[in-house]
Amino acid sequence: MKTFPEIAHTELRDTQLRRNIRKATTTIRARTARVTAELPDWEQLRDAGQAIKQATLRDLDKHLLQLEERVTAAGGSVHWARDAEEAREIIIGITRRHGATRAIKIKSMTTDEIDLNPAMHAAGIEPIETDLADMIVQLMDDTPSHILVPAIHRNRAEIQALFEDKFGQGKLTDKPTDLTAAARLYLREKFLNTPVAISGANVAIAETGSVCVVESEGNGRMCLTLPRVLISLMGIEKVLPRFEDLQVFLQLLPRSSTGERMNPYTSLWSGVREADGPQEFHLVLLDNGRTKIMADEAARETLHCIRCSRCLNVCPVYERTGGHAYDSMYQGPIGAILTPQLRGYEKAGSLPFASTLCGACYEVCPVKINIPRILIHLRAGATDARRAAHAIDPETVAMKAALWMFASQSRLGAAQALGRIAQRAIAHDGLISRLPGPLSGWTDTRDFPALPAQSFRAWWHNRAHPK
Amino acid sequence: MxxxxxxxxxxxxxxxxxxxxxxxxxxxxxxxxxxxxxxxxxxxxxxxxxxxxxxxxxxxxxxxxxxxxxxxxxxxxxxxxxxxxxxxxxxxxxxxxxxxxxxxxxxxxxxxxxxxxxLEVEDVGAYYPHRVTYHASCNALRALKLGGAPRALLGAVRGMEFVDLADIEQCCGFGGTFAVKNAEVSTAMLTDKMRAVLATGAEVVTAGDNSCLMHIAGGLSRLQAGVRAMHIAEILACV
Incomplete structure (x- = not known):
């Protein structure tokens, strides 16, 4: 299991990745800034989004039960999955029951969260991603690097080569229209000849039993309407109580994510309708650690996330490393708080530290998740876990020593005096260019200032008591 | 007072x-x-x-x-x-x-x-005849919401030639222990910050926080870039 700094070490050296991500995030930052600034009530919308999410989580059980009742009444089936394994069993079980050897998929990071695709392959069912970027990532045997733009790290020439290799349509150009036409031809056959579709869900409405998917391409609409059987996997936190709540989120989401005033395709369906769309609908409600997150008051608002990805686009760390450094389907600042809570500190303990706490994410989050505050909270959890696992933890020793020093003015003064003596070996012309141990991470690329001849407290003392 | x-x-x-x-x-x-x-x-x-x-x-x-x-x-x-x-x-x-x-x-x-x-003071009677740029620092910008306050103080300094820093909302990459734990990402962020500082042609980069400045100055000094860092109080103290 590699840590964030270890993967970042490799990713930082990928010049094409650096260039692609810088260009993409700069462009989208400008666009989201423009379309959010043009709404006079944008701040009120954010407040409303936050308030609705807070209130919904408080009575989540009630809303989920109502959702189940309404979906069932409308002819759908609701399944409850405590964890990834249960969710996989439910989805694969339904697909198998229909004798399907393949299933088309759309818009679901949650299926990545439960590692659905490898399990489907193992069960002899081919999962086919139909969101253009997800499809590219899948055909390249790659992993997504952005919540909204999974193939952000790839460029047009790579995609042209990939399509020529996989589609059997001969030579292609790198013109976007030609590439999308080729993808369309390839995907249409899948849409028309696959009996089962698996989707995610942006929102489900408890009072009407409706599920909503928001997308740009229309490939989602194909998946949601053409196959006979539709299975939607949704984290339990995505439910909203009332239909009217949608108006808030359908403004917040597209403006924050793609920088559009309205997204091109918004699909909403309630159960099944005879001779119109899928004749069998299954909604799988996934916990997989979410109730545990809810129980932690200081981190609960992690579940307010609507996966807009705006925090990724403004994050200076994400802009340098790209998404793979987070080793998760959830990258960037939201990934840095969500992944460790879903997987535990042992597997993702370096993520809460993958931030300078600059606050750019919190400043733009459409539902005002205080990501820096949660990062700090999770750092304490990760530190406690590390301390518990090691008899002697060098960082803890250093932090305890620093506290011992700061707990007394005379000890601080003595440490300053001692430091001045100790630095004689390494300080030259007021600078230290090589520090030992882990601190060498600083001096590999930066000088460190030498301790001055006199501390401020010594200067003040001499000023107040002239000799 | x-x-x-x-x-x-x-x-x-x-x-x-x-x-x-x-x-x-x-x-x-x-x-x-x-x-x-x-x-x-x-x-x-x-x-x-x-x-x-x-x-x-x-x-x-x-x-x-x-x-x-x-x-x-x-x-x-x-x-x-x-x-x-x-x-x-x-x-x-x-x-x-x-x-x-x-x-x-x-x-x-x-x-x-x-x-x-x-105090509602902007002119503190300072004189500082140098070309200066200002790094906002994330805490000033987002946590304290200081807005144009530091800029107004610098604007009243006599003799100073002030140059705006591009991408002022971008973090310099310090982040406390981040600079050591994620030293390489920190350096990548610092490189872009130094590029912006150098593009101003300033002789001095200032800020309201010496931790950002120690970081920026540490990188500039390693590159012999010929730009120094000074806390804003030090500029305002000059007469």
Whole structure:
């Protein structure tokens, strides 16, 4: 299991990745800034989004039960999955029951969260991603690097080569229209000849039993309407109580994510309708650690996330490393708080530290998740876990020593005096260019200032008591 | 006005000239400055690094030290925002401590904030004939929401040629222990910051926080870039 700094070490050296991500995030930052600034009530919308999410989580059980009742009444089936394994069993079980050897998929990071695709392959069912970027990532045997733009790290020439290799349509150009036409031809056959579709869900409405998917391409609409059987996997936190709540989120989401005033395709369906769309609908409600997150008051608002990805686009760390450094389907600042809570500190303990706490994410989050505050909270959890696992933890020793020093003015003064003596070996012309141990991470690329001849407290003392 | 200086451990130990300059400016404006030697560290490093219990010890020490201070001025944006945003969280569950924080925190002001919002002064009588650019620092920009206050103070400095820094909302990559734990990402961020600083043609880069400045200056000095860093108080102290 590699840590964030270890993967970042490799990713930082990928010049094409650096260039692609810088260009993409700069462009989208400008666009989201423009379309959010043009709404006079944008701040009120954010407040409303936050308030609705807070209130919904408080009575989540009630809303989920109502959702189940309404979906069932409308002819759908609701399944409850405590964890990834249960969710996989439910989805694969339904697909198998229909004798399907393949299933088309759309818009679901949650299926990545439960590692659905490898399990489907193992069960002899081919999962086919139909969101253009997800499809590219899948055909390249790659992993997504952005919540909204999974193939952000790839460029047009790579995609042209990939399509020529996989589609059997001969030579292609790198013109976007030609590439999308080729993808369309390839995907249409899948849409028309696959009996089962698996989707995610942006929102489900408890009072009407409706599920909503928001997308740009229309490939989602194909998946949601053409196959006979539709299975939607949704984290339990995505439910909203009332239909009217949608108006808030359908403004917040597209403006924050793609920088559009309205997204091109918004699909909403309630159960099944005879001779119109899928004749069998299954909604799988996934916990997989979410109730545990809810129980932690200081981190609960992690579940307010609507996966807009705006925090990724403004994050200076994400802009340098790209998404793979987070080793998760959830990258960037939201990934840095969500992944460790879903997987535990042992597997993702370096993520809460993958931030300078600059606050750019919190400043733009459409539902005002205080990501820096949660990062700090999770750092304490990760530190406690590390301390518990090691008899002697060098960082803890250093932090305890620093506290011992700061707990007394005379000890601080003595440490300053001692430091001045100790630095004689390494300080030259007021600078230290090589520090030992882990601190060498600083001096590999930066000088460190030498301790001055006199501390401020010594200067003040001499000023107040002239000799 | 009687003003208590919270110099911060970082400035006390590494950048005493910033504290001296803060004293110079405040005394020039006719205020009486008091320094309490019991003060040490605000606890930012412990709190931000995952050691809230250790940080709480320093919260208590801060309260002990400044309980009766009428006004507390801090020449550091990140320490000010630690006190303001993190102290109440660190003290959660201790109602007596929370009650004390309620009365102390409104009296704590970052240096440029104190000048522009409490004293309502922009011209502090400084003269500094150099080309200068200003790095906002994330805490000044987002946590303290200082807005144009530092810029207004610099604008009133006689002789100064001020140049705006491009992408001012971008973090320099310091982030406390981040600069060591994620040294390579930190360096990548710093490189872009240095590129922006160098593009201004400035001789001096200033800010309200010596931790950002130590980072930016550490990179510039390693590259022999010929640009130095100075805390904003040091510029305002020059006559």
């Amino acid at each position: 009687r003003v208590s200086l919270f110099i911060t451990c970082f400035n006390d130990t590494l950048f005493p000239q910033t504290g001296q300059a803060t004293v110079t400016v405040l005394e020039r404006l006719g205020h009486e400055v008091d320094f309490r030697p019991e003060q040490t560290c605000c606890g930012q490093m412990h709190s931000n690094s995952g050691y809230p219990r250790e940080a709480l010890t320093l919260v208590r020490r801060f309260v002990e030290t400044y309980r009766d201070a009428p006004m507390i001025v801090v020449p550091s944006t990140s320490c000010t925002s630690t006190i303001r945003a993190q102290y109440p969280r660190l003290a959660a569950g201790d109602s007596a401590l929370l009650a004390e924080l309620d009365t102390i925190i409104p009296r704590v002001h970052e240096f440029t904030e104190f000048l522009t919002r409490v």
